[in-house]
Amino acid sequence: MSFTLHGIPVSRGIAIGRAYLIAPAALDVDHYLIEPAQIESEIERFRAAQQLVHHELDALRADLAADAPSEMGAFINVHSMILNDAMLVQETIDLIRTRRYNVEWALMEQVERLSRHFDDIEDEYLRERKADIEQVVERVLKALAGASGALVDGAHGACDEMIVVAHDIAPADMMQFKTQTFQGFVTDLGGRTSHTAIVARSLGIPAAVGVQHASALICQDDLIIVDGDHGIVIVDPAPIVLEEYSYRQSEEALEQRKLQRFKFSPTQTLCGTRIELCANIELPEDARAAVDSGAMGVGLFRTEFLFMNHKHSLPEEEEQFAAYRRAVELMNGMPVTIRTIDVGADKPLDSMSGGDGYETAANPALGLRAIRWSLSEPHMFLTQLRAILRASVFGKVKILIPMLAHAQEIDQTLDLIREAKCQLDDAGIGYDPNVQVGAMIEIPAAAIALPLFLKRLDFLSIGTNDLIQYTLAIDRADNSVAHLYDPLHPAVLHLIAFTLREAKRAGVPVSVCGEMAGDPALTGLLLGMGLTEFSMHPSQLLVVKQEVLRSHLKTLEKPVADVLASFEPEEVQAALQRVAQV
Ligand code: PEP
Ligand code: MG
Numbered sequence: 212m213s214f215t216l217h218g219i220p221v222s223r224g225i226a227i228g229r230a231y232l233i234a235p236a237a238l239d240v241d242h243y244l245i246e247p248a249q250i251e252s253e254i255e256r257f258r259a260a261q262q263l264v265h266h267e268l269d270a271l272r273a274d275l276a277a278d279a280p281s282e283m284g285a286f287i288n289v290h291s292m293i294l295n296d297a298m299l300v301q302e303t304i305d306l307i308r309t310r311r312y313n314v315e316w317a318l319m320e321q322v323e324r325l326s327r328h329f330d331d332i333e334d335e336y337l338r339e340r341k342a343d344i345e346q347v348v349e350r351v352l353k354a355l356a357g358a359s360g361a362l363v364d365g366a367h368g369a370c371d372e373m374i375v376v377a378h379d380i381a382p383a384d385m386m387q388f389k390t391q392t393f394q395g396f397v398t399d400l401g402g403r404t405s406h407t408a409i410v411a412r413s414l415g416i417p418a419a420v421g422v423q424h425a426s427a428l429i430c431q432d433d434l435i436i437v438d439g440d441h442g443i444v445i446v447d448p449a450p451i452v453l454e455e456y457s458y459r460q461s462e463e464a465l466e467q468r469k470l471q472r473f474k475f476s477p478t479q480t481l482c483g484t485r486i487e488l489c490a491n492i493e494l495p496e497d498a499r500a501a502v503d504s505g506a507m508g509v510g511l512f513r514t515e516f517l518f519m520n521h522k523h524s525l526p527e528e529e530e531q532f533a534a535y536r537r538a539v540e541l542m543n544g545m546p547v548t549i550r551t552i553d554v555g556a557d558k559p560l561d562s563m564s565g566g567d568g569y570e571t572a573a574n575p576a577l578g579l580r581a582i583r584w585s586l587s588e589p590h591m592f593l594t595q596l597r598a599i600l601r602a603s604v605f606g607k608v609k610i611l612i613p614m615l616a617h618a619q620e621i622d623q624t625l626d627l628i629r630e631a632k633c634q635l636d637d638a639g640i641g642y643d644p645n646v647q648v649g650a651m652i653e654i655p656a657a658a659i660a661l662p663l664f665l666k667r668l669d670f671l672s673i674g675t676n677d678l679i680q681y682t683l684a685i686d687r688a689d690n691s692v693a694h695l696y697d698p699l700h701p702a703v704l705h706l707i708a709f710t711l712r713e714a715k716r717a718g719v720p721v722s723v724c725g726e727m728a729g730d731p732a733l734t735g736l737l738l739g740m741g742l743t744e745f746s747m748h749p750s751q752l753l754v755v756k757q758e759v760l761r762s763h764l765k766t767l768e769k770p771v772a773d774v775l776a777s778f779e780p781e782e783v784q785a786a787l788q789r790v791a792q793v
Contacts, residue, residue: 213447216429218422219401219693220442221408225460226395226417227453230433230446231373232426233380240315240352245307253307257314260354264294267350286343293340293347298325315355322348374435378426380407388414395437397425397444403696404676404726405688406557410516412726413493415750419444421690470753474505478756480738481763488756489548489746491724495534498541500749505756508546510672510746511611511724512538514595515552518560525560528594535602546607548672548746549599550651551592553613555580557688576686581614586623596631603643610646611672616654618663624648625667653677653725658706665717672746673710675725679703698727699787701778704736708775711741722746734758735790739771766793 245253272287293299299321306317322345329341375393379400388396388410396411401420411418417439429435429446436445436456445452478486489510490501494517501509517534518525526534539547554560556576585592602608612624628648635642650657650664653674657664664671675698676687682702685692697703707723714721722744727733729747731754737745738759747755770793773786 213445213449213452214428216397216422216425216444216446218397218419218425218442218444219403219408219690220439221401221403221420222396222412222414222416222418222439224395224417224439224463225456226374226437226439227456227460228372228374228394228435230376230397230429230431230435231393232429232431233375233377240319241313242316242319243313244311245313247311250308250311253314254304256355257303257307257318257351260314260351261294261300263354264347264350265291267354268294289340289343290347290350293344294351299344299347315352318348318351374437376426376429376435395439396420397422397429397435397437399423399426400688400690402687402690402693404679407688409676409726409748410493412729412750413491413497413748415748421693423690470757473753473756473760476760478507478759480759481761482765484743484764486738486759487722487744488752488759489546489722489724489744490749490752491729491746492538492749495537495541497749498538498547502541502543502545504749504752506545506749506752508548508607509538509542510548510722510744512547512549513553514550515554515558515560518552518554519558525591525594528598531595531598532601535599535608536605539602539606539608542606544606546609547602548609548611548649549602550611550613551582551585551595551599553581555584576680582612582620582624583614586620586627589627592627593631593634596628597635597640600628600631600635600642600646601640603646604641608643608646609670610648611651612648613651613674614653614677615650615664616656616660618667621650621663621667651677651724652710652721653681655682655706658710661710661713665714665719668719671710671714671719671721673707673721673723673725675703675707675723675727678706678725682706698730698733699780699783701775701783704740704775704783707737708740715741720744729755731755731758732791735762735767735793736771736774736787738762738764739767739790740775763793 268287268291272284303314303317303321306312306320307314310317312320325344326341373393374395374397375388376397379398393416395416396418398407398420399422401407405420408418408420411420417437419437419439419442422442422444425444433446434448436448436453438445438456448456478488480486487507489508490504490506491511491513492498492501492509493513498509517531535549555578559575579587596610599608599610610628615621615624625648632642632644647669649670649672650668651674652658652661652664652671653676655678658678679696679698679700680687683695683697683700685695687696711721723737723742724746727737728745729751731751734755735758745755767790770786770789774783774790777783777786
């Protein structure tokens with residue numbers, strides 16, 4: 212039976228394919244009592260699954276790339292040990308024998324007992340082993356269900372005709388998809404600028420998030436259409452609908468090919484103003500896509516994704532340095548703006564848990580996030596700063612600091628950058644002494660108190676995703692308030708316009724690197740407000756460039772002034788339409 216689901220469009224285009232459901236195994240387990248005669252065969256089922264996971268871990272160990280971080284091998288060893296541990300194995304078997312729980316139930320019960328026990332442990336390192344146990348149990352449960360332990364396993368039929376359907380995907384898990392080919396994504400949760408959505412967009416494939424109950428209503432292998440332009444998911448479409456969407460898909464592919472003709476032309480408006488279009492990246496290798504798209508540099512390297520795949524510790528200086536150097540070398544002399552770690556809120560790190568109250572923070576988006584966390588961990592922060600500074604020898608590097616609001620935070624940060632330089636001097640290690648330091652303007656207080664920033668920093672970058680979140684007091688990752696997430700709210704537009712105007716007046720370069728920069732419907736508006744530097748995901752670059760090439764700054768002045776003078780939503784929309792028509 213055909214039916215349609217509605218969600219939030221996050222990555223443009225049309226995808227047609229079969230549903231590939233990713234369910235967290237732990238949420239799905241059956242609970243039932245077995246007959247006494249089934250006890251031994253149930254234990255046998257457990258042993259077989261345990262064996263299978265052993266083979267999986269051995270295969271993972273054997274497949275580790277030579278340059279894989281050394282911790283990877285250690286994690287796999289820890290997981291193998293847990294898989295044999297009596298606390299897990301013997302106790303689970305006892306539950307099967309004494310209570311006659313099916314094995315999945317027994318495992319979940321035992322994990323809960325262990326979790327309670329672990330929560331009481333003082334030692335942070337030991338407490339972190341809880342996550343390892345949960346991951347091992349997850350693997351065993353998947354083995355019992357006949358699925359693979361990996362989130363995505365190419366060997367189990369994932370292929371380029373598949374559309375991933377999940378309740379939610381953590382940003383770190385999303386990174387797995389960078390090496391897999393899928394047609395599209397659908398998730399039950401998420402907002403337009405949640406980090407999961409941003410990574411989905413960075414993969415350049417159609418996606419819809421906040422499609423409530425999608426993972427419950429869509430079955431494995433269902434034929435589905437994802438309309439990433441409108442956030443619509445059509446399940447089991449009628450032939451005529453399928454035909455219509457196939458047609459639209461081929462039209463879009465044609466459109467994309469046509470955009471390629473702009474790739475090598477200079478980016479300037481009809482009146483001759485040069486506009487700089489840069490790329491946002493999450494991993495060093497993404498720099499290739501940046502170069503391919505014709506970007507003039509990297510305007511935002513979200514380094515936290517390097518940290519997120521480190522389950523129990525943060526990467527050492529050498530590993531970070533190698534990653535930053537790689538991105539800088541791939542950009543071949545073009546500037547690379549490296550943002551210091553921005554973790555917290557919807558991008559927690561495993562190593563943040565415990566001790567510091569992060570996990571128990573009532574509102575992590577307002578808590579120890581981004582620079583606040585870095586300043587609370589000066590050792591970690593200095594390590595990152597040294598690694599970034601060292602990479603500056605290999606090209607043009609800029610340092611960008613997220614979430615600054617207070618003068619003393621800026622001063623403390625600049626002091627630490629000076630200290631990192633002194634440490635490198637003492638060790639006789641080279642760096643660019645003139646490396647520029649900039650701030651993200653993403654908290655309303657920062658925009659309003661702009662002189663604090665203009666006086667202290669070399670450049671600014673407006674992070675519209677967070678600026679909208681904090682101006683309108685809505686969680687950008689929460690789909691229940693997604694309808695209130697409005698880039699065109701007059702308060703947001705005024706903060707952006709004010710920042711652009713004041714920075715220009717002070718002669719401080721300013722860019723926009725939030726998702727607004729990559730939305731072609733807003734290009735004219737931003738140009739009219741005076742923006743000359745945009746940074747966006749590479750997949751958006753050519754479509755934004757097309758808008759720049761057809762714009763004339765003088766004719767944008769009046770309609771953009773009208774947008775800024777409007778407060779009623781209809782008036783803002785009407786004025787915006789006039790911006791599009793000039
Ligand atoms: C932003 O907030 O606009 C931004 C670019 O940073 P992030 O999306 O990583 O928070
Ligand atoms: Mg931000």
